[in-house]
Amino acid sequence: MMKTQALDFPRIDAVLRANGTGEVTINGTSHPIQAADEAAVLREALRLISDTAAQLGRPVKVTTIDPDGQGHIVVSPAGTVSEAAPVKPAPRRQKEPVSAPASPIPSVQELTPAPVEPTPAPAAAAHVQPATAPEPAETAQPVTFASVVDQAPAAAPETVTRRSLKETSFLVSAPVLEPATRGWRGTLTRLGFRMEPSPEEMAEREDIRTVSQHWPGPRIVAVVNRKGGANKTPTVVMLSAVLARYSGAATVAWDNNESQGTLGWRTEKGVHDNSVLDLIDSSQTLLSPSTNAAEIARFVHHQTSDKFDVLRSDENEEGDHEVTAEEVDIAHQVLTRYYRLIVMDSGNTARSANWRQMIHHTNQLVVPVTAIEDRAEAARLTLQTLESRGGHDAELARNAVVIVSESTDAKRSMGGDALKRAKAEAQRIADGFAPHVRAVVRIPYDPALVNGPIRYDALQPATQRAWLAASAAVARGF
Incomplete structure (x- = not known):
């Protein structure tokens, strides 16, 4: 008896919103x-949905919409839910049903020895001819390799070769897929x-797995753009926060401005005023085998919620170093x-000695840019400069990650059309960089990145997800 199918009628959409409300629309009625x-x-x-199914006397198909994306489920009159998954491919030992084969399927006679006294071959074992009017999928009986083998006489017993226990394992290596947690x-x-x-949740899990790795030896990420206001400092903070939170690895954000940088202004300050110059002055002590790891806290500023440290640039008011x-x-x-x-x-000076020496130590280059043409042009010139130097510098440029942030300069007063234009400009810039670097990631506008100390928890969920994707793109270069 054929199972009752869930039809596309009536059209049912079920929406689950981020604010905790929802909506079910049945054939246009909300x-x-x-x-x-x-x-x-x-x-x-x-x-509501199961009542509709009960009235129809059959399961109904539902399109689900939530902040994580769109999916499809089937709801029975009893309220049982199942996933409306696409038809899975047949097992490997079977072949798909054939209605008009390019070459004949082997018959039983071709696969097994002929009997001593030939008898008429059963219809099921005959060569399959091209069908002029194939039967419906529900009633067709496809000829498969498995069904042909099942009809063949048993083969002569073969000598069993014993395998070593060293070649056998009962452990299951494939990880168990955890059920959905979102939407x-x-x-x-x-x-x-x-x-x-959902595919969106699976992609997020893969990004989390990527940024949670530990690599042998330290990794250095350089965030560069010769134009000021290109989002370098927020990028440093966000990459440090995501990588530190998920990997648990000791992480430090180092302000390598040649004089006075702004990283210290956008992050928490510790109980001291020490900077990179104080760390350099105490380097012999810090590199001594007798110095314990906790002594580094005298020179860096810990970020209590985001779990990384900050090494500030020199903040001498005279700025003479x-x-x-x-x-x-x-x-x-x-x-x-x-x-x-x-x-x-x-x-912002690619010619300065400390900038070039930073590049010498770098494993992964990150080029941030806001969706404004002069910032994008400065990013292009930065990559071009490194590529022209050849060797290690050129390799960094080719494998760079470009992070395009939607404009933060004027969005607070933008209307709908202006927002669309801003997104289109961000996409245009992202598309322009894509052929020249390893990865390009877009970051949506978020007011929490504009002013004041930057905190990962203060970001909107969509922005957090985008920075996770950006951090995963960076980590893939490690």
Whole structure:
């Protein structure tokens, strides 16, 4: 008996919003839902949908829409939920049903020895001829390799070769897929209907896995753009926060401006005023085998919620000291002893000694740019300068990650059309860089990145997700 199918009629859309409300639309009739929490919203939505299924006497197909994306489920009249997944391919030992084969399927006679006294071959074992009017998929009986083998006489027993126990294992190496945790699927899972995660959630899990890795030896990320206001400092803070939070690796953000940088202004200040110059002055002590790891706290400023440290640039009001290449080497030697991951902010002069020495130590280059043409042009020239130098510098440019942030200069007063133009400009710039670098990631506008100290938890969910994707793109270069 054929199972009752879930048809596309009636059209049912179920929306679960980030603010905890929902809506079920059945053939154009809207049913808004407000409840105490997501689970209550979903229970009411399932009641409306299952009532519709009961009236029709069959399951119904539902399009689910939530902040994580769009999906499809099937709801029965009894309220049972299943996933409307695409038809899975047949197992490897079978072949797809053939209606008009390019070459004949082997018959039983071709696969097995002929009997002593030939008898008429059964119809099921005959060569399959091209069908002029194929039967419906529900009633067709496809000829498969498995069905042909099942009809063949048993082969002569073969000698069994014993295998070594060393070549056998009962361990299951494939990881178990955890059920969905977000959106409609996650809420259904919490209500007892185990649902697979959406493609969006699977992509997020993969990004988390990537940034959670530990690599042998330290890794240095340089964030560069010769134009000021290109979002270098927010990029340093966000990459440091995401990598430190997920990997748990000791991470430091180093302000490598040649004089006075702004990284210290956008992050928490510790109980001291020490900067990179103080660390350099104390380098012999910090590199001594008798010095313990906790001593580095005298020179860096810990970010209590984002779990990374900041090495500030010199904040001498007179600003009469410029960091040299030798001092970059000394600071690098100290920091790689205490940290696994170093994210470096930089100044705007690609010709300065400390900038070039930073590049010498870099493993992964990141080029931030806002969606404004002069910032994009400065980013292009920065990459062009490195590429023209050849060798290690050119390799960094080719494998760079470009991070395009939507304009922060005028968005607070933008209307709908202006916002669309800003997004289109960000996409145009991203598309322009894509053929020349390893990865390009777009970051949406977020007011939490504009002024004051930057905190990962203060960002909107979409911005957090974008920075996770950017950090994963960077980590893939490690």
